[in-house]
Amino acid sequence: MxxxxxxxxxxxxxxxxxxxxxxxxxxxxxxxxxxxxxxxxxxxxxxxxxxxxxxxxxxxxxxxxxxxxxxQLLHPNIISLETRYWASVERNLPEWEQYLLGKGQPPLSESEKKLKQQRLKTAQQDPSPAQCRGKPPRPKP
The missing domain is CATH 1.20.5 (Single alpha-helices involved in coiled-coils or other helix-helix interfaces)
Structure with a gap:
């Protein structure tokens, strides 16, 4: 038990x-x-x-x-301007393509080309003091 x-x-x-x-x-x-x-x-x-x-x-x-x-739809003049703008962009794209891709210089406009040519002509005719390699002028007494 x-x-x-x-x-x-x-x-x-x-x-x-x-x-x-x-x-x-x-x-x-x-x-x-x-x-x-x-x-x-x-x-x-x-x-x-x-x-x-x-x-x-x-x-x-x-x-x-x-x-x-x-x-509301745009005014026809605005649509026309927009169309001409994009046509201009498409026309000028080949000139700007290399610049936009970061591979070249921006293209010059016609007015910039003319200014550059004028500067070259004036530089060839009358050399500026910066281009002359002589001594600087003497100060006046």
């Missing part, structure tokens, strides 16, 4: 250990459940905010589209 009491005591101890582990696991599960609940709530709030932002963006896009459709 004494052996039963020792076994019962050991079983009782094991039972107590199992109940303690069970209580600990239940607490951990509850904490994990609360974390999951908080995480889901946060995701739900973020989802709602994203839906509101998307709805606002769609509304703005619809307004822009409506404004573009109801926008």
């Amino acid at each position: 004494a052996s039963y009491t020792v076994e019962e005591f050991e079983l009782s101890q094991k039972h107590e250990d199992i109940l303690g582990k069970r209580a600990l696991l239940l607490q951990q599960m509850e904490a994990h459940y609360e974390q999951q609940r908080a995480k889901r709530k946060q995701q739900f709030l973020m989802c709602q905010a994203a839906k509101q932002r998307n709805a606002q963006i769609l509304k703005d896009l619809e307004n822009v589209e409506k404004n573009l459709q109801t926008r």
Whole structure:
């Protein structure tokens, strides 16, 4: 009979250990459940905010589209100027292409070419003091 009491005591101890582990696991599960609940709530709030932002963006896009459709057409003179401007750009693009690509100097306009030629002519006819390599003139007393 004494052996039963020792076994019962050991079983009782094991039972107590199992109940303690069970209580600990239940607490951990509850904490994990609360974390999951908080995480889901946060995701739900973020989802709602994203839906509101998307709805606002769609509304703005619809307004822009409506404004573009109801926008008045430009005056024919403005359209003509715009067309001539882009034609001019297309005509002059080959001259400017190397400069725009960063591989050369900008092309000179006709007036700049004439000014450069005039400067060369005047420089050849009458050399400036900077081009003369003599001594500077003496100061007057």
